[in-house]
Amino acid sequence: MEFAWSPEQRRYRDRVRVALDELLPDDWDEAYVPESYASDRQVEFSRHFCAALAERGLLVPHWPKDFGGNESADWDHFILGEEMKGAGEPRGPQYMNVNWIGPTLMRYGTAEQQKQHVNGIASGKVIWCQGFSEPNAGTDLAALRTRAELEGDHYVVNGSKIWTSYARTADWCFLLARTGTARKDVSIFLIPMDTPGISVTSFPGLIKPGHLNEVFFTDVRVPVANRVGAEGQAWEIVTHALAYERVGVPRYHTGLDALDLAVSQLRREGRWDDDPIVRAAAGRIVAKFEAARLMTYLVVDQRVKQMPPSTDANLSRVVALDAVSDLMNFIAEHVPDCLAGGDVLLEDYYRINVPAGITGGTNEIQLDLVAQRGLGLPRV
Amino acid sequence: MDLQLTEEQQALVAALQDIMQDHAELPQERRLSYAWHDAGLQTLLGESGFLDAAREIGPLEAALVVFEAGKGIAALDTIGCGLVAPLLLPDLRIEGPVALVDRRDLGKAIRNLSISGTLLVDCGEDVALLPLAGFAIDSVDSIFAFPYGRFAERPDLSSARRLPGAGAAMRQWWRVGIAAEMAGAADAAIAFTIDYVKQRHVFGRPVGSFQSVQHRLVQRHGWAKSLYYLTMKAAWSGAESDAAIAACFAQTGIQSLMFDLHQFHGGMGVTIEHLLHFWTYRIRALQAEAGGLSASALAIAERRWTEAGSEVDAVPARVAGL
Numbered sequence: 001m002e003f004a005w006s007p008e009q010r011r012y013r014d015r016v017r018v019a020l021d022e023l024l025p026d027d028w029d030e031a032y033v034p035e036s037y038a039s040d041r042q043v044e045f046s047r048h049f050c051a052a053l054a055e056r057g058l059l060v061p062h063w064p065k066d067f068g069g070n071e072s073a074d075w076d077h078f079i080l081g082e083e084m085k086g087a088g089e090p091r092g093p094q095y096m097n098v099n100w101i102g103p104t105l106m107r108y109g110t111a112e113q114q115k116q117h118v119n120g121i122a123s124g125k126v127i128w129c130q131g132f133s134e135p136n137a138g139t140d141l142a143a144l145r146t147r148a149e150l151e152g153d154h155y156v157v158n159g160s161k162i163w164t165s166y167a168r169t170a171d172w173c174f175l176l177a178r179t180g181t182a183r184k185d186v187s188i189f190l191i192p193m194d195t196p197g198i199s200v201t202s203f204p205g206l207i208k209p210g211h212l213n214e215v216f217f218t219d220v221r222v223p224v225a226n227r228v229g230a231e232g233q234a235w236e237i238v239t240h241a242l243a244y245e246r247v248g249v250p251r252y253h254t255g256l257d258a259l260d261l262a263v264s265q266l267r268r269e270g271r272w273d274d275d276p277i278v279r280a281a282a283g284r285i286v287a288k289f290e291a292a293r294l295m296t297y298l299v300v301d302q303r304v305k306q307m308p309p310s311t312d313a314n315l316s317r318v319v320a321l322d323a324v325s326d327l328m329n330f331i332a333e334h335v336p337d338c339l340a341g342g343d344v345l346l347e348d349y350y351r352i353n354v355p356a357g358i359t360g361g362t363n364e365i366q367l368d369l370v371a372q373r374g375l376g377l378p379r380v
Numbered sequence: 381m382d383l384q385l386t387e388e389q390q391a392l393v394a395a396l397q398d399i400m401q402d403h404a405e406l407p408q409e410r411r412l413s414y415a416w417h418d419a420g421l422q423t424l425l426g427e428s429g430f431l432d433a434a435r436e437i438g439p440l441e442a443a444l445v446v447f448e449a450g451k452g453i454a455a456l457d458t459i460g461c462g463l464v465a466p467l468l469l470p471d472l473r474i475e476g477p478v479a480l481v482d483r484r485d486l487g488k489a490i491r492n493l494s495i496s497g498t499l500l501v502d503c504g505e506d507v508a509l510l511p512l513a514g515f516a517i518d519s520v521d522s523i524f525a526f527p528y529g530r531f532a533e534r535p536d537l538s539s540a541r542r543l544p545g546a547g548a549a550m551r552q553w554w555r556v557g558i559a560a561e562m563a564g565a566a567d568a569a570i571a572f573t574i575d576y577v578k579q580r581h582v583f584g585r586p587v588g589s590f591q592s593v594q595h596r597l598v599q600r601h602g603w604a605k606s607l608y609y610l611t612m613k614a615a616w617s618g619a620e621s622d623a624a625i626a627a628c629f630a631q632t633g634i635q636s637l638m639f640d641l642h643q644f645h646g647g648m649g650v651t652i653e654h655l656l657h658f659w660t661y662r663i664r665a666l667q668a669e670a671g672g673l674s675a676s677a678l679a680i681a682e683r684r685w686t687e688a689g690s691e692v693d694a695v696p697a698r699v700a701g702l
Contacts, residue, residue, distance in 0.1 A: 001382060001383060001384070001385060001386070001389065001440060001612055001616060002381060002382040002616075003381065003383075003612075003613045003616050003617065004381070005381060006381075009381070075381065260685075263685055267685075272685075276674070276678055279677075279678055279681040279682075279685075280673075280674050280677035280678050280681065281677070282677075282680075282681050282685075283624075283628060283676070283677030283678060283679070283680035283681040283684075284628055284632050284673075284677045284680075286625065286680050286681075286684060287610075287624075287625045287626075287628040287629040287632065287676075287677070287680060288629065288632070290610060290625050290629070291603075291606035291607070291609075291610055291629050292606075294383070294606060294609040294610060294613060295602075295605070295606050295609070297381055297383060297609075298383045298609060300381075301381060301382060301383045301384065305384065312605075315598070315601070315602045315605065318598065318599060318602045319602045319603075319606050322599075322602075364595070367594065367595040367598045367599070368591070368594070368595075370598040370601070370602075371591075371594035371595065371597065371598050372594070374598070374601075375574055375594075375597060375598065375601060376574070376578075377574065377577070377578065377588040377589065377593075377594050377597065378578060378585075378586050378588055378589040379589065380585065380589050
């Protein structure tokens, strides 16, 4: 076992930090971060930022050379994501592009799709949204109702998607739609968001603005050439795609930063040094985030070594959520003013994490998967 | 960053597991005991060199020994004589097993005192070393699954050998040991429970098929697995802050672990002929040691917010937005 970073990894992290220092505007923390990474402002900023990252070879370094990458080590890719998350994820929605949309198209897309989209993603200027969830199909994706019916050389799409982050400013949608009557007759389509018949409605919520959108598809015509894979192949493709997402974002970085902010506020207010109960509560949260950190590293390490698939990625999300949940409670108990006009960064942390147990696969699904596939507990 | 065991570490673990496998059965005459100290196994671990791992190989390997031994059903001393004493006194051989106690608890029942050759006393700044030969020690009956003993007369520490300034190091390695033994015992107790809920049927189906049981077992499994890595990192780094984090995480998770595991065994879980308590009440016994949860949590806060930060900071926090 070795818990230190190699000199090469430290140098790589330094390189990423230099890029962040040079590319982020001086008022990044004050003006951009509080608006949240799904805000129109941050999404638009990501087009410039990611293009600049691409020029430095820091947008898709882990990709194959044929697709504009440098085939860099998996740990480097992880370090890149860790630093970006720690900086407030200035890549905005483009973290999805580089983590799974691009790699998915490399594997399942046609040559034409790869030429158009993979190159576009590697340029850092294209925004995608993910058209998966529907009002009656979130965790149970197979219940989705949006339909794509073949008419000649086009599909005609009707239906709606919801919780679609970035939909207001996205250029393209990675859409799941039903193409048959069986439960898993679902296919994937790549649709320009300016296609006639698509409309986006945003609505307020507990999360910060930009995340909660509903996308309506009314007789939207999509060329057959925009289908990814065969009809009905969506499950295989999505399973592959989301495997890249399972480790999830490194939540310990932002969590510990938020905890530091809360502690700073408590010290300024004279509510820290003389209150061992508050200090102990904060200490316990640090321990939980460090546990989440090591579980995440474990999963990356397993991938780097190409070990057999396990449910440790699911388990790491469960462990991380526990820490996040404790921190949200700490914030609400000890610095509640941040949700009412106080520290905007703490408010951002809290509100972004309101759906932490839902996004990217609910906590209950993670628990089911570990119970049955990891621990071998019987299904009903 | 490499979270897999090296070949040498795997060999160490495999060799220890072989020995533990030969001592996995509870003797029939101890079936209704609260605790079972396997003196033969304790001696064998010492003679086989496993308890010298801290000196001969390193702290991480010593923590692995504590972890693996913790999976067994027998109460042993590996924390004291396999981790704390050799790291505190690398050049001094002392009579084992080694009991550990906070000075304020010297007059109370002390874990492993009745089987130990030496007592290390955490006196705050310093440590007192007390060879136990010649002291009258009364055995104490306890629900905890360790042997306990109490001094017939409270010893006078004024003539005991002092280790000036060693208090922090003692608490640090004690915490690593607590975390390692808890991780091992929890791992075994969870595996025992999983096996039980697969076999035990209620309402015509296995207990383990109920989602309420499954989810909680996964959460406890996640805690135990995380604890293992936190412990190994603390042993690897030798950093006080990492030791506090490992112990804090261990002592934080006990409440849910104890409740859930005993709950899932139903009525069987409150008997002592059912084996569960041999692991869970060892864990319970470690809950308050080295200052307990509050002290470890406060130590974390102290390190993070009033000092320069962790000695080995795997990923220094970048000052930036969220």
